[in-house]
Amino acid sequence: MGIEERKKRERQHRKNVIIDAAEKVIFAKGIEQATMKEIAEEAELSKGTLYLYFKNKNELYIAIAKRGSDYLNDQFSKVFAGDHTGIELIRMIGETYLSFVRENPDYFHAFQYYESINDVKELQKSEIAETCETNRREALNYMVRALQIGMQDGTIDDNYDPKQLAIILWSSTRGITTMSHMKEVGHYFKMLDEMEIKVESLYEDFLRLIGVGIATEEARKEWVTDGQKNETSVDG
Amino acid sequence: MGIEERKKRERQHRKNVIIDAAEKVIFAKGIEQATMKEIAEEAELSKGTLYLYFKNKNELYIAIAKRGSDYLNDQFSKVFAGDHTGIELIRMIGETYLSFVRENPDYFHAFQYYESINDVKELQKSEIAETCETNRREALNYMVRALQIGMQDGTIDDNYDPKQLAIILWSSTRGITTMSHMKEVGHYFKMLDEMEIKVESLYEDFLRLIGVGIATEEARKEWVTDGQKNETSVDG
DNA sequence: ATATAAAATGACCGTTAGTCATAAAGTGAC
DNA sequence: GTCACTTTATGACTAACGGTCATTTTATAT
Structure with a gap:
């Protein structure tokens, strides 16, 4: 009809x-x-x-978070459109996340709100929240896929379990992102300033750190130089 | 008087x-x-x-967060009481954090609330919030100290800037902790379950990953075996 | 034109954060 | 012990808000 x-x-x-x-x-x-x-x-x-x-104000805010996660996943999906090695994809996923949060701090704030809801049972009653959950899963899956690709093309050490590694990368990347966001919003500001910490290069430094752990011997050199190469042009 | x-x-x-x-x-x-x-x-x-x-309900909740951060810092300080190498300290700080959050999820929730306040100007008017800020700085300083100790005793690669590395470790560790907490509270649960991800060994695996990056050659073997000793789960 | 269903409205209700006039308790001087 | 004064505590009160629901408006079918 x-x-x-x-x-x-x-x-x-x-x-x-x-x-x-x-x-x-x-x-x-x-x-x-x-x-x-x-x-x-x-x-x-x-x-x-x-x-x-x-249903209520809460659900309305969750709907906003859902919309944000739609956008974010959309960005992630674009990363896979190009022709990249697995390890490049990992880097790009993180960069995508980071710049999304920079450009959409309010959505990120909505994510945080959503994730800080302790009453998960209440959440499960909401269809919108279910979709949020699905979106999170999808996001994590991008990471898994990138790792699998990397293990195939020989850029990522295949001794790891891709799922387990994905959740580690996802969680820690999120930690970095959160810090960067908080700095932006004003938290930690004085402290980071006084300690003369460069938040801009936080992710780059983080990448270099974990890169040593996950990349294969051959990919590692590429990884590091890549990082240094990008460092000058990355912010903006 | x-x-x-x-x-x-x-x-x-x-x-x-x-x-x-x-x-x-x-x-x-x-x-x-x-x-x-x-x-x-x-x-x-x-x-x-x-x-x-x-002043209001908000400040009361922040006072709770402050109390929690007092406890947490107290735990951190105890880590330094023993005689440990820098790299051991790093591991222990993370473990301390993690078990604090496991044992006090409600305080962690208060932290999250506090950190999700965007109106930082409003915060700055509150003396309690100022103390929270001081506590955060102190926590981060523990990490810096551990790294400095490690660079002295030769267990940590001294090519890094300890402050910059501290913030990276702090942020990413916090990400791992957050994930572990969320799983505990019910978030991500289904997803992590279906993916057969072991949250219990998340931190251990994370440590192993970054350990490769920050430890010196000599300390690395120690680091890895230490990890295997503490956890039964090893990569596939 | 009429009956029925679906969608929209806003007055209304219960609850709560926060205030403030009033009361009670504490203090110090004599 | 009593009085004057200050500090601390009280709870009735107010304003505002989330959420509901009887009523009205609009759309659809006959």
Whole structure:
């Protein structure tokens, strides 16, 4: 039936309009200060209507996080479009992550919010949260794939279990990213400044460090020079 | 003046009583569900009194985070009491962190909350938040010290800048810790389970990985065997 | 034109963070 | 012990917000 289809589309569209509005308000004022009334006004809807599309304010914010993770995965997928060795892919995934967070700190903040929800049972009731979960899995899978490719093309030491290594790389990369984000937002600022730490080259240095561990002998030289080569042109 | 002193002590004591109560309530129900009234009742005080000791609910939660970071730093300091090489210290700091988070997930959650506050200006007005900042700096300094010790005793490659390396290790270790914590709390659970990833050996594997990068030739063998000694799981 | 279903509204309710006028307790002087 | 004064504690009160639901508006089918 055409009408059903159209209604479904319209519903999805309206959802997006609401998320747009929610982003505007929440990104500007923060989750706690943002009110449903204001979001409703921004979306040119009444407050009650929001609740026809989202269970509550929480779910609305999770929907924003989901949108962010869609974007991010989209970026990841592009990395694989080119013709790269496995170890290059690893580097690029991290770089992609990092620049995503730099360019979209508010989405990253939404990620953090989502991941800091302890009441996972509550989460599981939400379809949107399920999608977030799927997206996370997909992201991690990109890492696994990159490693597998690297083990095939001989750029990554194949003594590792790719899955296990992927989660290590993913977690630690995320740690680096979080630090970089916090610096950007103002946390740690004074401290990092006083210690004269260069956050800009944090990821590059991190890569060089782990590169020694995961790259094969042959790929290692390439890796290091690659790092030094990129260092000058990487930020921007 | 004796009375002034006593009053100061009493005020501090009352603060602690309130934090005790807040921990009980907030750890049980989560920040959002916890109410000031309930915390007041738990502390056997009236609601208004809480506000004589803490600016608002937020600051109360930050006070909890501060207490947690006091504990954590206390643990870190103990690591340096024994007679260890630099590279051993690095390992131990991470292990300390990890087991702290395992044993005190609620404090870690408070850390996350604190660090996800974007309005850093608002934070700077709070004396408690300042102390949190100091504690973070102290924690990072432990890492720096461990590296310096390692460079002295020849267990850590002294081509690195200890500060820069410290922040890398700190950030990535924190990423690993966060992942481990999330698994514990239920996030990622299904995914990690399906991928048959062993979170228990995550840190050990991570150490082995970076160990190759930071340890000197001589220390490396020690490092790896040490790892195998401590953990039954080894790569495929 | 009418009946029915779907979508939207906003007044309303319960709850809670935070305030403040008032009360109680503590202190010091005499 | 009493009085004047300061510090600390109280809880009723307010404003604001998340979320609900009876009612209205709009769309669809007959």
